[in-house]
Amino acid sequence: MLDDFDGVLARARVGSAEAFTLLYEDLVRPVAAYLRGRGVADVEDVTSEVFVAVLTGVRGFDGDQAHFRSWVFTIAHRRVVDGWRRGGRRPTPVPYEPADDARSAPSAESDALAALGEERVQALLGELSPDQRDVLVLRIVGDLTVDQVSDVVGKKPGAVKALQRRGLATLRRNLTVEGVPL
């Protein structure tokens, strides 16, 4: 969260590179995590597309930090949906390959443990419906409220709550069956 969001937004509206960087660094990781949780194959490219759209369109944005966060995730959500439509098929879970992950980690042990945990998380998310994944990832990774999620996905808050409830119920059932701690 940015302490002086209004000032940063004002500078970003006039094209300040420093403000762009602050906004990008504040939200790039949650956005990338959302895209990963949604099964996007090329997270790097899509994340860059999302932030190019955000930074070039920030002149037309008006609102507080919570609205800005919802707006950024709305753009990311639409990119995901557009990717599905271009592919003409439902998203398929991309198996996580730790060897392909070029991201740095503090140590080899922690990297292996984190990769194992993330792989399990992505596998469990892959058993949910796309709408349930959307709602849960946006609520947990994006740190959005029910109303914000309803704005992002274009559904009523009651529908968002129902999707969240059914998604968590599915997760409970699968976790109980597997019985393997994360």
Place this chain on the structure above:
Amino acid sequence: MSPFDDHQSMSALEHTDELVVTGRPAPPTEAELTSFVAALRATAADPAPRPSVALSALLRDGLAPPSLDPVAARPRPARAGRSAGWRNRWRSVVGLGLAAKIVLGAGVAVASVGGAATIDAVPDAVQLPARAVVSGVVGLFTSDPVGDPDLPEPARVVPTPTTGVPTASGAEVPGSTEVPGSTEPPGSTGSDGLRGLNGVNGLNGLNGLNGLNGLNGLNGLNGVNGAGNGSSAEGRPGTVDVPARPAVPIPSTGLPSGVPSGVPSGVPSGVGAQTPPDLPSAVPQANGLLRSTTSGSSAVSPPTVIPPTAAVDLGSAARKAAASATPAP
């Protein structure tokens, strides 16, 4: 379980879900789900992916403010906008098909000739030929059998020769003298009804080809043949005050008094026959000289009876009609 209990349990479950999702302390029974949510939330702490080239440029250079953009802020000259508009119109014309171009050209030509014939501001050197062209075209489209050689030539009425209409400079208006063998085209006499009126208009060089005059001419046919034509010449040089002629007996054919009996049935008699017989101004006023009270604004207004002793501005058509209505000695 009652519906109230259902609602209670649902509310409790939603509350538990909300605790788990938001990362707050949850009941021990939700330990596995709490661990999953924590692992999912930890993915948001992963290192950021590398930005693309475009995003790197944005983060490095930023964007130019919109108001400081010299190209966007430069006002476009108005002349350039106008020339662009004409260019676009010309492109639209060039892009038309051949038939559309022909139709467009014909429309422009008709509008030009019609405008030249009807607008008084046009010089006479242009207006007179334009009027002649329009009169010919109008004659073609009327029911008048103009130029049909199969039809018998109507009896020409030899009007009383009159002197030329003097103008302010003393010269006579061309064609104002109506004598046999003049340059008047066939059918230009007043006895030829519409055709004659058109011809009279062309010869007199009056404002008579604008359709309004033709209606005046119709009014004239109801009363005195061609008398209405004189109304269009009011106030113009070349008009003359014609004294009223004595009353003439109305022919029993129902035709206006100015129409001789030899008129072909197709032309002016039809006009005369269209006059309702119960109109008070149709026949009783036929012996007087009529002048439409309208000066071109309304052709259907009833004519005003001018006393025989009054001086009236009349064109040659009126004089011709009055002359033809006078019984031959």
